[in-house]
Amino acid sequence: LDVTVKLNPTLLGKEEVDGLLHDVLGYEDVGTRAEDFEKDLQWGHALEMTDRLVERARALGRELRLKLSNTLVVRNHRAFFPPGEEAMYLSGPPLHVLTLALVDRFRRARPAVPLSFSAGVDNRNFADCVALGLAPVTVCTDLLKPGGYGRLPKYLENLEERMRGLGVRTIGDSVVAGGLDAATAVARAAADLRYRAEALRPPRRIGRHLALFDCINCDKCL
Numbered sequence: 001l002d003v004t005v006k007l008n009p010t011l012l013g014k015e016e017v018d019g020l021l022h023d024v025l026g027y028e029d030v031g032t033r034a035e036d037f038e039k040d041l042q043w044g045h046a047l048e049m050t051d052r053l054v055e056r057a058r059a060l061g062r063e064l065r066l067k068l069s070n071t072l073v074v075r076n077h078r079a080f081f082p083p084g085e086e087a088m089y090l091s092g093p094p095l096h097v098l099t100l101a102l103v104d105r106f107r108r109a110r111p112a113v114p115l116s117f118s119a120g121v122d123n124r125n126f127a128d129c130v131a132l133g134l135a136p137v138t139v140c141t142d143l144l145k146p147g148g149y150g151r152l153p154k155y156l157e158n159l160e161e162r163m164r165g166l167g168v169r170t171i172g173d174s175v176v177a178g179g180l181d182a183a184t185a186v187a188r189a190a191a192d193l194r195y196r197a198e199a200l201r202p203p204r205r206i207g208r209h210l211a212l213f214d215c216i217n218c219d220k221c222l
Contacts (some may be wrong), residue, residue, distance in 0.1 A: 004065040005049075006068075007041065007069055028197070033087070047221075066106065067116040068118070069102055075086050094120070094197075099118075121142060122139075127159045128185055132175070189221070
């Protein structure tokens with residue numbers, strides 16, 4: 001089988017993760033834990049594993065792909081979750097910037113390894129993800145917002161507009177014509193105010209537990 005291995009943003013290392021979260025994006029209240037970085041897959045081991053599996057896949061006529069990235073485990077510091085929960089998991093806008101930085105790191109170290117992407121994707125950054133040659137590009141957090149799957153057509157409309165602007169008809173040609181690299185994408189996202197802490201809007205808490213078939217009629221599943 002062709003295999004995709006999903007990796008964690010801890011591969012960036014605690015120093016770089018904290019620098020992006022706190023100094024660049026302003027999520028000063030989000031605390032990472034050293035033990036989560038220490039017990040997770042290390043960068044050198046990740047490269048060794050990738051090289052080994054790429055050779056094994058090639059020998060079998062198959063392909064290894066890396067998916068970036070999983071959610072980031074952080075310290076539970078808010079009242080939204082029960083105090084007994086020591087950890088919670090970061091996704092959405094800040095994870096998008098972190099994972100782009102991880103894409104850049106892998107592209108520099110192993111440029112030939114194909115990458116899949118899943119981190120804070122929405123209709124405004126989808127075309128950039130495609131232009132980076134990331135495939136497939138996976139959407140999750142954005143579909144939990146009002147409109148649900150109805151939000152998806154705008155993704156393709158924005159991609160089509162980008163491709164028309166470049167005068168291309170295929171994804172491959174758009175990657176070449178766009179000339180976007182991961183380092184540029186990281187810098188652009190890091191400078192975008194919508195990824196910053198001040199733009200964060202926590203989900204609304206409804207104040208009760210939902211039982212089976214007890215729908216609050218929010219239309220998020222449509």
